[in-house]
Amino acid sequence: MKKVLMLCASPRKESNTMQVLEECARTIEESGLEAEIVSLRQMKIRSCIACGKCAQLHQCALKDGLNDIIEKLKVADGFIIGSPVYFGTARGDLMSALQRIGMVSMNSGNFLSWKVGGPIAVARRGGHTATIQEMLMFFFINDMIVPGSTYWNMVFAHQPGEAEEDTEGIQTAVRFADNVAQLILKIKG
Known part of the structure; x- marks a missing residue:
């Protein structure tokens, strides 16, 4: 079965970011695909140390749980990330995770x-x-396909x-x- 892995970067247990991703997961499942949401909430993701060991190991040398996500992503057909905005940027642990995932890939x-x-x-x-x-830089530099929507995904x-009060935002997501x-259904059959 085709699968979309979703990564939630919110540190909150009952977060708006998770709520939005859960809505997205329902839509994906209604299309006949599997959707799985993984949370970084309890993880302590470290930044890439540029050791280069991923070239031999085909996984990250750092042992903080990110390799489990990488293995799920290797077999997934799609990847959606959701992050709260802190001081005008994505959460640091998410960006660290994306950099390491990209290096392993x-x-x-x-x-x-x-x-x-x-x-x-x-x-x-x-x-x-x-x-x-x-x-978006992560998706583009990794040769991925990013579809649009009816507005920005915010x-x-x-x-x-x-989050559920922002009807237009939820509809867009x-x-x-x-x-x-x-x-995924068109490209991957």
């Missing part, structure tokens, strides 16, 4: 190439577009549960998730 046959996906940003007031642009929310699913 580039040193292990480019397993990210032609996977379909993209980012979603959730914030109280601003910083969404800069955060989306920051996260949701306005602050207190837990407020869900449309994006549906586009990810439909592209």
Whole structure:
């Protein structure tokens, strides 16, 4: 079965970012694909140390749980990331994870190439577009396919549960998730 792996970067247990990704997962599953959400919440993701060992190991030499995510991503057809916006940027641990995932992919046959996906940003007031642009770099440099939606993949929310109040934001994210699913079905059969 075709699968989309989703990565939630929020440190909160009941976060708006998770709420948005859960809506996206329902849409993906309605299209007949499997959706799995993995949270970085309890993980302590370290930054890449540029040791180059991933070229021999085909995984990261750092042992902090990211290799489990990398293994899931190797067999997934799609990859969606969701991050809250802190001080106008994506969470640091997410960006560290993406850099290490990208290094392993580039040193292990480019397993990210032609996977379909993209980012979603959730914030109280601003910083969404800069955060989306920051996260998009990961997808583009790894030869991935990023579909659009009816607006930018951003949701306005602050207190837990407020994401569902941003009807347009949720509709945009869900449309994006549906586009990810439909592209996977068209490209990968």
